[in-house]
Amino acid sequence: MIFGPTPLDEARGAVLAHTVRLPGKVLKKGTVLDEAALAALKEAGRREVIAARLEAGDVPEDEAADRIANALMAPLLARSRASTGRVNLFAESAGLFSVDASLIDRLNQVDESVTVATLPDRSVVGAKEMLATIKIIPFAVPGAVLSVVEAMLRGRPALAVRPFRPLSVGLVLTELPGVKESVMEGAVEATSARVEALLGTMLPVERVRHEEAAVADALTRLRKAGAQLLLIAGASAVVDRRDVGPAAIVRAGGAIEHFGMPVDPGNLICLGRLGDVPAMVLPGCARSPKLNGFDWVLQRLFAGERVTAKHIMGMGVGGLLKEIEARPLPRAEAPRTPVSPIAPRRARQVCALVLAAGRSRRMAPLNKLLVPDNKGVPIIARVVDNVLASRARPVIVVTGHERERVEEALAGRAVLLAHADDYAEGLSASLKAGLRAVPPEAEGVMICLGDMPLVSGEMLDRLIAAFDPEEGRAIVQPTYRGKQGNPMLWAREFLSEMLSISGDIGARHLAAKHADRLVEVEMANDAVLRDFDTTDALKALPEYAGKR
Structure with a gap:
C-alpha cells in the first residue's frame, strides 16, 4: 500500500485518508475516490489529497476484517457487517466465554495491520453481548499477511461460548x-x-x-x-x-x-x-x-x-479479587511482618469509641487518664491522638468521672463527646452511652480503652482492613503471639446485644458466642495487650518514669 500526498490525476480508486470539507460537500475519511469525488476536489481548487493506494495483492480493510471474522466464527457466535475495517462478534446465548489467549496473542503478532481484541477468558456473558472486535488498522492488508492469519485460525476454534445449563x-x-x-x-x-x-x-x-x-x-x-x-x-x-x-x-x-x-x-x-x-x-x-x-x-x-x-x-493468577491493606496474618510470621503504609481503595465505614469514663480506682487518688507524660501530654490525649491517626471516623469519647478535666485534656481535638451519667454503675454503662451516639451510617464500631496509649493508628487501620461482615469477618480482635488483646471491632449487627449488657463488664464475652464471625489479626508487638491502670505499670514506660 502506498500512502501519502497523491496528485488528483493519480488518485482515482485511492482511499481518502482524512475527511475533506468542500463547499456544499463533505468527502469522509475512507471514501474511495471516483470521478465525481475527484471532480469536486478539482472544482474546489485542490491539486492533491492524502490518500492510500492499494498495490497488487492488497486486500481492502472491510474485506480483510470480513474474512478474519468468518475464520473466528463458532457455534453461538454472531457477527456484524464489516465497516471501516471493523467487525464485532457477539454471543447468541448467555454462557461462559472462553478464548484461546495464546492463539489470539500470536495472531496479533503476525502484522501490525491486523488486531483482534476480546473479553477476558472465562467471562460471563449475556445474549447479544459483544465478545470481540476485529479491527484492520490501515486501509488494506497485504494478501500474504491475511493468508497467514486465516491459516492460523483454520481448524482451531479461538473463541467459544458455552451456554449455561438450567441445573x-x-x-x-x-x-x-x-x-x-x-x-x-x-x-x-x-x-x-x-x-x-x-x-x-x-x-x-x-x-x-x-x-x-x-x-x-x-x-x-x-x-x-x-x-x-x-x-x-x-x-x-x-x-x-x-x-x-x-x-x-x-x-x-x-x-x-x-x-x-x-x-x-x-x-x-x-x-x-x-x-x-x-x-x-x-x-x-x-x-x-x-x-x-x-x-x-x-x-x-x-x-x-x-x-x-x-x-x-490454576486460578491463582488474577485470583486476588479484593484489595485490602493487610489480611489476618499467621501468628508466627506477623511479628516479622512490617505494617503496610498503603491505604486500601475502599474501607468499611468504622467509627471509634474511646472509653474514658472510669473512676481509676486502682490508681487513686490519681485519674490514670490524666497523668501527663514527660512532654505534658495526658494518657487520654495520647490515646485519642492515635485513634485520630487511623481511618476510624467519627471518634467518640465517652466521659464520666471528672468529665470536665477529661474534656479539657482533649480540647481542640476533632472528637465527639458522649457523657455517661451512670458511669459509676460500671463499664457497661460507659459502653452503652457511646453506642447510643454511633451514627446510623457506621458499619462497625471499634471500642478503644482510654488507658492503652501504645496502640498506634496503623494497628487500628489493620483491624479496619480485616473487617468485612459480608465475608464473615464481623468481629475483629488483635492478638500478639496468640494472646487476645484490645481494641475490638464489632459489626453494627451486634449493637442490640451490646446495649443489653449490664454491670461492670464490656462486650468481649459476646465474641465466644459468635466465634464463627470472629477473625484475629496478629500484631507485631504487644501494644494491644498493655493497659496502664496502676502506677507500677506506668513506671514501665520511659516517658512516664517518675510519675506518681
Missing part, C-alpha cells in the same frame, strides 16, 4: 446455636441469586444440625429429589477436608477432590462429588453477593465443564 441445585444449610437467623437467610438469598443468574433453579433448602450424619442424610435426600449440583453452606467455616461438610460428602458415598483454592476471597472452598453430581462446601464469603472464588467454580459447572483440582489450582 437443579440442592442447598444444605447447617445450623449452630447462637447463629442469627439473618445470617442463615443471607446465605440462602446470596446462593439463590447466583444460581438464578446462571439460569438454574433451587430445590427446597435443607436446614439441618451442623453434624456429619445430618448433613449426609440431607445430601442423600436432595440427590433423590433430582439435584444436579449439591452445595453445603456451613454455620461454621470449613477448615479441613475432614471437617463436618467434607466428611458428610464422604459419608453419603461421595469423595473429596480438592480442598482450598488460590483465590481470595474464596480460599476455604471444598470440591467433591457424589457419583456424577458435583458437591461443594462453600467458603464463608459465599454469604456475600460480591465476586469470590465460589463464583468461578459455579460458572464453570453451569457451563457444563468438569472442574478438577488442577483447574482450581
Whole structure:
C-alpha cells in the first residue's frame, strides 16, 4: 500500500485518508475516490489529497476484517457487517466465554495491520453481548499477511461460548446455636441469586444440625429429589477436608477432590462429588453477593465443564479479587511482618469509641487518664491522638468521672463527646452511652480503652482492613503471639446485644458466642495487650518514669 500526498490525476480508486470539507460537500475519511469525488476536489481548487493506494495483492480493510471474522466464527457466535475495517462478534446465548489467549496473542503478532481484541477468558456473558472486535488498522492488508492469519485460525476454534445449563441445585444449610437467623437467610438469598443468574433453579433448602450424619442424610435426600449440583453452606467455616461438610460428602458415598483454592476471597472452598453430581462446601464469603472464588467454580459447572483440582489450582493468577491493606496474618510470621503504609481503595465505614469514663480506682487518688507524660501530654490525649491517626471516623469519647478535666485534656481535638451519667454503675454503662451516639451510617464500631496509649493508628487501620461482615469477618480482635488483646471491632449487627449488657463488664464475652464471625489479626508487638491502670505499670514506660 502506498500512502501519502497523491496528485488528483493519480488518485482515482485511492482511499481518502482524512475527511475533506468542500463547499456544499463533505468527502469522509475512507471514501474511495471516483470521478465525481475527484471532480469536486478539482472544482474546489485542490491539486492533491492524502490518500492510500492499494498495490497488487492488497486486500481492502472491510474485506480483510470480513474474512478474519468468518475464520473466528463458532457455534453461538454472531457477527456484524464489516465497516471501516471493523467487525464485532457477539454471543447468541448467555454462557461462559472462553478464548484461546495464546492463539489470539500470536495472531496479533503476525502484522501490525491486523488486531483482534476480546473479553477476558472465562467471562460471563449475556445474549447479544459483544465478545470481540476485529479491527484492520490501515486501509488494506497485504494478501500474504491475511493468508497467514486465516491459516492460523483454520481448524482451531479461538473463541467459544458455552451456554449455561438450567441445573437443579440442592442447598444444605447447617445450623449452630447462637447463629442469627439473618445470617442463615443471607446465605440462602446470596446462593439463590447466583444460581438464578446462571439460569438454574433451587430445590427446597435443607436446614439441618451442623453434624456429619445430618448433613449426609440431607445430601442423600436432595440427590433423590433430582439435584444436579449439591452445595453445603456451613454455620461454621470449613477448615479441613475432614471437617463436618467434607466428611458428610464422604459419608453419603461421595469423595473429596480438592480442598482450598488460590483465590481470595474464596480460599476455604471444598470440591467433591457424589457419583456424577458435583458437591461443594462453600467458603464463608459465599454469604456475600460480591465476586469470590465460589463464583468461578459455579460458572464453570453451569457451563457444563468438569472442574478438577488442577483447574482450581490454576486460578491463582488474577485470583486476588479484593484489595485490602493487610489480611489476618499467621501468628508466627506477623511479628516479622512490617505494617503496610498503603491505604486500601475502599474501607468499611468504622467509627471509634474511646472509653474514658472510669473512676481509676486502682490508681487513686490519681485519674490514670490524666497523668501527663514527660512532654505534658495526658494518657487520654495520647490515646485519642492515635485513634485520630487511623481511618476510624467519627471518634467518640465517652466521659464520666471528672468529665470536665477529661474534656479539657482533649480540647481542640476533632472528637465527639458522649457523657455517661451512670458511669459509676460500671463499664457497661460507659459502653452503652457511646453506642447510643454511633451514627446510623457506621458499619462497625471499634471500642478503644482510654488507658492503652501504645496502640498506634496503623494497628487500628489493620483491624479496619480485616473487617468485612459480608465475608464473615464481623468481629475483629488483635492478638500478639496468640494472646487476645484490645481494641475490638464489632459489626453494627451486634449493637442490640451490646446495649443489653449490664454491670461492670464490656462486650468481649459476646465474641465466644459468635466465634464463627470472629477473625484475629496478629500484631507485631504487644501494644494491644498493655493497659496502664496502676502506677507500677506506668513506671514501665520511659516517658512516664517518675510519675506518681
